[in-house]
Amino acid sequence: MIEIRFHGRGGQGAVVASELLAQAAFLDGKQPQSFPFFGVERRGAPVTAYCRVDDRPVGLRTSITAPDAVVVLDPGLLATEPVADGLKPNGILLVNSPRPPQALIAPAGVRRASVDATRIALAHNLGTPMLPIVNTAVLGALARATGVVSLEGLTRAVGQFVPARPEENRLAARDGYLGVTVLPGDASAPAPPPRARPPPLVLPEGPIASVSSETLHTAAWRTFTPVIHLDRCTKCNFCWKFCPDDAIEFDAKGYPQIRLAYCKGCGICAAECPPKTIEMVAEA
């Protein structure tokens, strides 16, 4: 049995990618299974989905904690989500990134792979620069890197189950298949640095929840960050007035500043600022 875990953001197509992989495996004659993690299904929020592929019916119904392969649809998640957790020593970490796989940090023995699925998706007019639909390109890369499905099965699955732009998605899968770079596993690779985990929440006693949602940070949802050019700020407070995330506060001089832990990067403040002093800058 091969177990694959997908990491993406809400709206990017991670859940659909997992389902499409299962459909492709089925067309190859395998017995697949696919389901998402039931969490905050919001645009931009980290999303996880699971896929198992076997020659026999899969009875296991648990989430995947020791995957053979991990697929990351958004390289921004590498910094905020423990994507490589539990990866098997000879497993594979496939990341959508323009950078070569040498730049990825992975546990010892894990094979690293990267594919520039964003470039492929945009070349085939799939999604927008803000929200490229990268899943078919990534699945093409996964087919090549793992052999879990054939390119032919994947192509047929795209034709049968992708309602929008099937031809463009088919070409994106092919380009992902051809464009992936895979490194052999390096048993002597240094272990990745331990990840700082947030302290455990202390639950209140009694029936009333009193833990503030500000213990949850939503910075990882963001793909663009507002930057305020204070030299042109007129202190009109429009940014503060219209912020749906209570992510704007005032400094001692009355200038607005962004509470970056809670800003989701929606861009309302930049759009509504009368003198246009707020710029949305792509996250590195």
Next chain:
Amino acid sequence: MAKLTIPAQELMYGGHAACPGCGPALAMRLLLKGLGPRTLVSIPACCWTVIATPYPTTALKVAVLDNAIESTGASISGLRAAADALGLDKVNIVGFAGDGGTADIGLQALSGMLERRTDAIYVMYDNEAYMNTGIQRSGATPWGAWTTTTPVAGDLRGKPEPKKDVMGIVLAHRPAYAATLNPAFPEDFNQKVEKARDIVGPRFFHIFTPCPPGWKFDSAQTIALGRLATDTGVFPLYEVVEGRLRITRKTGQLKPVAEYLSAQGRFRHLTPDDVTLIQAQVRSDWERLQKREREDLSLAH
């Protein structure tokens, strides 16, 4: 700090689980600014039940009662009875429900609460579909809008039925106060909240709350789209105090409704004939509203 045009107090935390650019999130933030900390909010199944309470946290600095989707009206009648029994003085009781939980599933409980003359504020935040479960049409979804259950394919052209007039149903109950609110106009929004706060009896807010993923527009445009809804006459701003209607934002000349429709992916498939039809409906609704205002004015005192 420059002078603020709405209250400074923040009774909603950051870190909540709303989508980027969420209209309902801004609606709650502005509502609580006007109501203040002595407020109890009852939230049924809707986007906000997920926004407010990712276990074990809460996004509100006021007490929240999580209730079932059909029960918002009944729950605030119960909360008021409990507050009275406990002798709680000067406390705002608020039901905060989506359009599906109001126009469809919770309609009888809303009617019951209004008819019992419960001293409470019922809020319908209207994102015009069941958004939390993934964009299924509701009674408040407008004619022609794409949703996952009113698809656009072949002969199917989005929702074939018109939007339910919930305000008309509410006004038939003769509430103490009823108003339409739009977070794109925070000062008007806040004036209505503060006015309603000090009125005793059943009160109703219909709040217009754009939904970027459900309506298919860029999250930065939530406010701009809200302004367009009012300035095209799609969502006029008015209040009804003791049966008398007053329009609170007068737009000399309505903008073409096409400006509002073309800004959203859910209306992308509409033909020029469809747009003409919607324009005619919006114009006649707007004229009817102005006529009612004139008549109510001539009746006043």
